[in-house]
Amino acid sequence: MLKGKKVVLGVSGGIAAYKACALTSKLVQAGADVTVIMTSSATEFVTPLTFQALSRNPVYTDTFDEKIPEQISHIDVADWADLIILAPATANLIGKVANGIADDMLTTTLLASEAPVYVAPAMNVHMYAHPAVQNNLKKLETYGYRFIEPGEGYLACGYVGKGRLEEPETIVSVLEQQESLSLPLKGKKVLVTAGPTRERVDPVRFFTNFSTGKMGYAFAQKARELGANVILVSGPVTIDPPSGIKVIQTESAQEMYEAVMKELDNVDVVIKTAAVADYRPAVFHDQKMKKKEGPLSIEMERTKDILGEIGKVKTDQFVVGFAAETNEPIHYGKQKLAKKNADAIVVNNVAEAGAGFGADTNVVTYLNKHGLEWSLPLQSKEDVAHKILIQVSDELKDGQK
Known part of the structure; x- marks a missing residue:
């Protein structure tokens, strides 16, 4: 799946830079066209010539070294890339990119590019x-960056723990898997409703249900992963x-x-998982209702x-509704659909095991x-x-609307 892909490999200054050499070779073997950008610290560990030999492309180390006078290098490379992989991504590089700092060839290229970015961190376990x-890292996630988590093992600093750059073969495998997944919802706007509603009786009491929002939040997350712009309306x-x-x-x-x-007018798909109350108290009491002898009746309205x-x-x-039933779900689902x-x-x-509110699993029929x-x-x-x-x-x- 990487054949013909234009890949920018960003190498920052950590001992794991030596693994980036093997990663370059693996990417080229997979059919990718690889351009390497090195930070100045990275050149202290591996020479640019090594990456040039492995990638068969010029290696960029300096924002002001314009290899082709007619082009602005960091803009040209940013526009050229189909995807960018940062390996190893040091704490310093992660911090700069997360905060919009662009002070070298690699960080200026990252800010100028609209290509997907994969981050493979590598550092001391305590630093990580x-x-x-x-x-x-969380900030980068909000930008849409994707992560290849570091592995656990013996680190160059002598510690054993999480922080080791993932093996080149694994990184290539992850990239191939991700690239094999199309983004079928790219460009689509998806509205998801999730969770319960609360219908107040007085300042301290309300009617609600057992919905936890897990199903709706899963839809929001997966829609985003499939390329959609997502709006989550949550109870x-x-x-x-x-x-x-x-x-x-x-x-x-x-x-x-x-x-x-x-x-509604601005979205393409609606996924309505929220468990919305069918009724609410007809009267809201401004003050707390005092308990009285005997039963209590509360008038409800739709x-x-x-x-x-x-x-x-x-x-x-395209509108998808949900129907949580306790008997004859298919029968009532078809009625609701129409x-x-x-x-x-x-x-x-x-009422089925593993399918109720609050569970991490579900059993459904579409x-x-x-x-x-x-x-x-x-x-x-x-x-x-x-x-x-x-x-x-x-x-x-398929146009099934």
């Missing part, structure tokens, strides 16, 4: 665990949102409805049917308006989300 380094949950996406926090069904309808309202006004959006004017419904029996009935056995919610999004992208590609 330092909060500053971890915060910089109150206790899990952290995926990085690199727009998150809109809501509480009540009305707030979620307003947030969804505001974004909330907005978000999926139904989307079905009424949608134009070209009634809500959705393109697909994902149904499950939440129903679409063309008659497809596709059952997915017990698996992680991340895998369920990935497979359904691939199915949605296939239906979009």
